[in-house]
Each structure stands twice: as C-alpha cells, then as structure tokens.
Amino acid sequence: xxxxxxxxxxxxxxxxxxxxxxxxxxxxxxxxxxxxxxxxxxxxxxxxxxxxxxxxxxxxxxxxxxxxxxxxxxxxxxxxxxxxxxxxxxxxxxxxxxxxxxxxxxxxxxxxxxxxxxxxxxxxxxxxxxxxxxxxxxxxxxxxxxxxxxxxxxxxxxxxxxxxxxxxxxxxxxxxxxxxxxxxxxxxxxxxxxxxxxxxxxxxxxxxxxxxxxxxxxxxxxxxx
Amino acid sequence: xxxxxxxxxxxxxxxxxxxxxxxxxxxxxxxxxxxxxxxxxxxxxxxxxxxxxxxxxxxxxxxxxxxxxxxxxxxxxxxxxxxxxxxxxxxxxxxxxxxxxxxxxxxxxxxxxxxxxxxxxxxxxxxxxxxxxxxxxxxxxxxxxxxxxxxxxxxxxxxxxxxxxxxxxxxxxxxxxxxxxxxxxxxxxxxxxxxxxxxxxxxxxxxxxxxxxxxxxxxxxxxxxxxxxxxxxxxxxxxxxxxxxxxxxxxxxxxxxxxxxxxxxxxxxxxxxxxxxxxxxxxxxxxxxxxxxxxxxxxxxxxxxxxxxxxxx
Numbered sequence: 001x002x003x004x005x006x007x008x009x010x011x012x013x014x015x016x017x018x019x020x021x022x023x024x025x026x027x028x029x030x031x032x033x034x035x036x037x038x039x040x041x042x043x044x045x046x047x048x049x050x051x052x053x054x055x056x057x058x059x060x061x062x063x064x065x066x067x068x069x070x071x072x073x074x075x076x077x078x079x080x081x082x083x084x085x086x087x088x089x090x091x092x093x094x095x096x097x098x099x100x101x102x103x104x105x106x107x108x109x110x111x112x113x114x115x116x117x118x119x120x121x122x123x124x125x126x127x128x129x130x131x132x133x134x135x136x137x138x139x140x141x142x143x144x145x146x147x148x149x150x151x152x153x154x155x156x157x158x159x160x161x162x163x164x165x166x167x168x169x170x171x172x173x174x175x176x177x178x179x180x181x182x183x184x185x186x187x188x189x190x191x192x193x194x195x196x197x198x199x200x201x202x203x204x205x206x207x208x209x210x211x212x213x214x215x216x217x218x219x220x221x222x223x224x225x
Numbered sequence: 226x227x228x229x230x231x232x233x234x235x236x237x238x239x240x241x242x243x244x245x246x247x248x249x250x251x252x253x254x255x256x257x258x259x260x261x262x263x264x265x266x267x268x269x270x271x272x273x274x275x276x277x278x279x280x281x282x283x284x285x286x287x288x289x290x291x292x293x294x295x296x297x298x299x300x301x302x303x304x305x306x307x308x309x310x311x312x313x314x315x316x317x318x319x320x321x322x323x324x325x326x327x328x329x330x331x332x333x334x335x336x337x338x339x340x341x342x343x344x345x346x347x348x349x350x351x352x353x354x355x356x357x358x359x360x361x362x363x364x365x366x367x368x369x370x371x372x373x374x375x376x377x378x379x380x381x382x383x384x385x386x387x388x389x390x391x392x393x394x395x396x397x398x399x400x401x402x403x404x405x406x407x408x409x410x411x412x413x414x415x416x417x418x419x420x421x422x423x424x425x426x427x428x429x430x431x432x433x434x435x436x437x438x439x440x441x442x443x444x445x446x447x448x449x450x451x452x453x454x455x456x457x458x459x460x461x462x463x464x465x466x467x468x469x470x471x472x473x474x475x476x477x478x479x480x481x482x483x484x485x486x487x488x489x490x491x492x493x494x495x496x497x498x499x500x501x502x503x504x505x506x507x508x509x510x511x512x513x514x515x516x517x518x519x520x521x522x523x524x525x526x527x528x529x530x531x532x533x534x535x536x537x538x
Contacts, residue, residue: 101518104525
C-alpha cells in the first residue's frame with residue numbers, strides 16, 4: 001500500500017507521459033524513434049501495472065507487467081528494428097488525409113469528445129474519478145492509434161498504430177476489470193502473430209499499401225480490384 | 226501603491242535588467258562548448274551592449290518615426306511585463322496588477338512594434354523577417370493562450386503572483402496536472418526567444434532568419450535596446466517556467482534575507498535552465514518553416530490535455 005495522494009500523483013504522472021508518447025507517435029517521422037517511443041510507452045504501462053500491483057496486491061497485475069515488459073518493450077521493438085534493417089526506408093514521410101498538425105488537433109478534440117461522452121452518457125458507471133480518467137485516456141489512446149493507422153501510408157507505421165491501439169485497450173483493462181490472465185496472454189500472442197505476419201507476408205513492407213495490393217494481385221491472392 | 230510595492234518594482238526591474246544579458250551569453254557559451262569551441266566570455270553581452278550605447282545612430286532615409294520609437298516601446302512593454310513576474314519576492318496583491326492575460330497582451334504589443342519596425346525601413350530582409358514573425362506568432366499565440374489558460378485553470382487564478390504563491394504554499398505534488406504544463410511552456414520559450422528548431426539566433430547571414438532580420442536596420446543605442454529587450458523577454462519567460470515548476474526559495478515578504486535567498490536560488494535555477502536550453506538547441510537542427518506547426522501543435526495538445534486532465538481529477 002502506498003499513500004493515496006502519492007499513488008494518485010504517480011498514476012497521474014504516468015498518464016501524462018502516456019499522452020506525451022501518443023502525441024509523439026502521431027507526429028514522429030523517423031521510424032527508429034517511432035519504435036523507441038512505442039517501447040517507452042509500453043514501459044510506462046508496465047510501470048503502471050507494477051504501481052497498481054503494489055497498491056492492490058493482485059498477482060495478475062504483476063504478471064501483466066512482466067509480460068508487457070518482456071514482449072512489448074523488448075521483443076517487439078527489437079523485431080521491428082530488425083525488419084527496419086532489411087528494408088530500405090528509414091522515414092515515413094507520407095501522410096494521407098491528415099497532416100501531422102491537424103491529426104494532433106483532432107486527437108485533442110478526440111480526448112475532449114470521449115470525456116464528454118463518458119461524463120454525460122456513462123457518467124453513473126464511474127463512481128471513482130480515477131477510473132473515469134482511465135476510461136477517457138484509454139479509449140482516446142485507442143482512437144489515436146486508429147488515427148495513426150489511417151493517416152500513415154507505410155505498412156510498418158500502420159503496425160505501430162495498431163500496437164498503440166492495443167496499448168490503449170490494455171490501459172483500459174488494467175483499471176477497469178479483472179481480466180483473466182489467459183486472455184491477456186492470448187492478446188499478446190495475437191500481437192506477436194500480427195507483427196510476424198506483417199513482416200513476413202509483407203515482403204513489400206517497405207512499400208505503400210497500394211503497391212502491396214499490386215504485388216498480391218500478381219500472386220493471385222488479392223482478388224477484388 | 227505602498228512602499229512595499231515600490232521596493233518590489235525597483236528591485237525586480239533592476240534584477241531583470243542586470244541579469245538578462247548574462248543568460249544570453251551563457252546559452253551562447255554552452256552552445257559553443259557543445260560544438261567544441263571555447264566560446265565568448267560570459268560577460269560578452271554586457272561589453273557588446275556597452276559598446277553599442279556609445280555608437281551613433283544611423284537611420285535609413287525611407288524610415289519613419291516608427292523606427293525611432295519602436296525600441297523604446299519594445300523595452301517599455303517588456304519591462305512592464307517583467308514587473309508581472311515576481312522574482313525577488315512575491316508582493317502583496319494590488320488590483321489590476323499581475324494579470325496573466327494583460328501580461329500576454331504586453332508581450333504581443335512588444336512583438337507588434339518589433340515587426341512594424343522591421344517593415345518600416347523598407348529593406349527586403351526586414352520585411353521578410355516581420356512577415357515570418359507574424360506567421361509564427363499567429364500559430365504560437367493560441368498555444369500560449371492555451372498553456373496560460375491551463376495554468377490559470379489548475380491554480381484557479383489569473384493573477385501571476387498569486388499563482389506563484391499557490392504553488393509555493395502547496396507542493397507541486399498537490400497539482401499533478403502541472404507536470405504537463407512545463408513542456409508546453411518550454412516549447413513556447415524556445416519559439417518566443419527565436420531559438421534553434423524555429424529560428425537561429427546566431428547569425429544575420431541566413432536567409433531563414435526571423436528575429437535577427439527584424440532588427441537588422443537598427444543601429445547604435447537603439448540596437449542595444451532591442452538586444453536588451455530580447456534578453457528581458459527570455460528572462461521573464463524563463464522565470465515564468467521556473468516559478469511555476471520549481472518555486473522553492475521564493476520569499477513571500479520583503480525581508481533582506483528572504484530577498485537575497487530568492488535572488489540566489491533564482492540565479493541558480495535560471496543558470497541550470499539556460500544550460501538545458503543550450504544543450505537542447507545543440508541537439509536539434511532547424512525545422513523547415515512549413516513544418517513548424519507540427520512542433521507547436523505538440524505544445525497545444527499538451528496544454529489542451531492538461532485542461533481535460535484537470536476536468537477529470
């Protein structure tokens with residue numbers, strides 16, 4: 001058990017850091033730092049799980065922390081860096097639909113809209129202000145990940161967007177409900193599969209989605225258009 | 226207006242005037258050392274100001290009275306703004322004094338006259354500098370307003386001395402959301418003082434310069450006033466950041482010991498921040514002009530997030 005005020009402060013501080021990393025993921029162009037930021041974000045989540053473990057003493061949380069640390073801060077970024085070495089691109093300069101500045105603006109609006117939604121529509125569900133904060137930040141993080149997926153052109157950046165979304169969901173689940181540990185493991189396994197598949201399948205991972213479709217067309221895998 | 230207030234005004238203004246040039250040269254020195262040079266002596270900016278004050282003033286034939294009065298207006302606006310930021314001690318409340326919105330408007334007025342004087346001489350460089358400055362200003366002003374709104378919202382006051390007093394009384398731990406503000410204030414500081422990712426303060430010779438282009442036509446004592454007001458602007462923005470984040474050591478009443486301690490602690494904190502700024506500047510290359518909004522937007526996002534955080538906690 002930690003003192004409640006200090007506990008709240010630590011959690012708030014970690015939330016601040018998570019939002020900062022999310023803003024950087026949206027705007028960052030260099031792929032190397034994109035992966036490093038993702039690793040940092042996962043590390044913050046792991047730290048948060050450990051703080052929660054110390055506060056509540058649920059063993060599940062400790063396991064989640066260890067799993068996050070091992071897979072998301074060490075393995076996945078390492079793997080992505082390895083993929084990056086193979087392919088020729090070092091930067092993702094192309095943005096579709098949104099410029100970085102406008103996507104940052106939109107994500108600020110997203111946070112506010114999620115906040116309005118949670119307080120007005122689902123306000124009664126959240127007796128605790130902290131849980132409300134977690135809900136807002138978690139969902140907003142997932143939505144921001146979604147925005148990265150559609151506003152970036154490179155497949156490898158889209159993958160990072162997907163990973164960010166998953167981080168948002170993990171954040172949500174850390175506080176919201178006691179999720180069975182086995183489901184957590186399954187999610188992480190899914191993540192690993194997606195990373196490996198997107199790297200192996202997308203031999204054109206260095207190209208944009210459109211070229212990738214063309215390559216699949218050539219192989220006869222992609223049928224429509 | 227009581228004696229306390231007069232003492233405060235005199236001391237604070239004197240301190241700002243005396244200390245501002247030192248920070249300018251310290252940042253230059255840190256940058257030089259990062260590049261492996263020895264750099265100019267720490268008192269160089271004082272020597273330079275002294276030298277400029279002894280020189281004659283030359284105006285372009287095309288220039289009007291704007292050119293002649295703008296250095297005075299500029300430094301006057303910034304000195305009044307500097308009174309709003311307590312450094313030596315936190316004075317008792319006076320009505321109409323220390324409002325953060327008025328503070329922002331004073332800064333904007335200074336910027337406006339600087340841009341006008343850049344245009345006034347009719348030289349190409351000056352006009353370009355002013356045009357760029359106003360472009361940057363139109364993007365950074367909403368961010369600055371948002372950051373100040375966030376601080377005011379968290380501390381429940383728009384009065385700057387009262388803000389410092391509130392943070393000083395409680396620990397920063399009482400306001401965990403305040404952790405978000407310094408990063409946006411730091412970005413604002415970098416932009417307002419025309420430092421590297423945005424502008425390069427080192428040179429008059431680059432086509433991309435902003436701040437230096439506007440004061441290109443000034444000469445002699447007028448140039449010295451412009452450079453001094455640049456130093457003051459930098460110092461008061463640094464003081465705003467320092468006193469919100471690390472207010473420890475500030476005196477709340479006008480005793481000799483308290484004033485000495487708060488001056489000494491402020492000098493230490495400001496020197497550390499100046500070193501940080503110098504190192505930060507050395508790490509970055511100048512951002513392309515049209516990519517600057519991305520940089521500002523991060524500050525905007527963080528300030529906005531601060532407000533939402535505060536709504537939630």
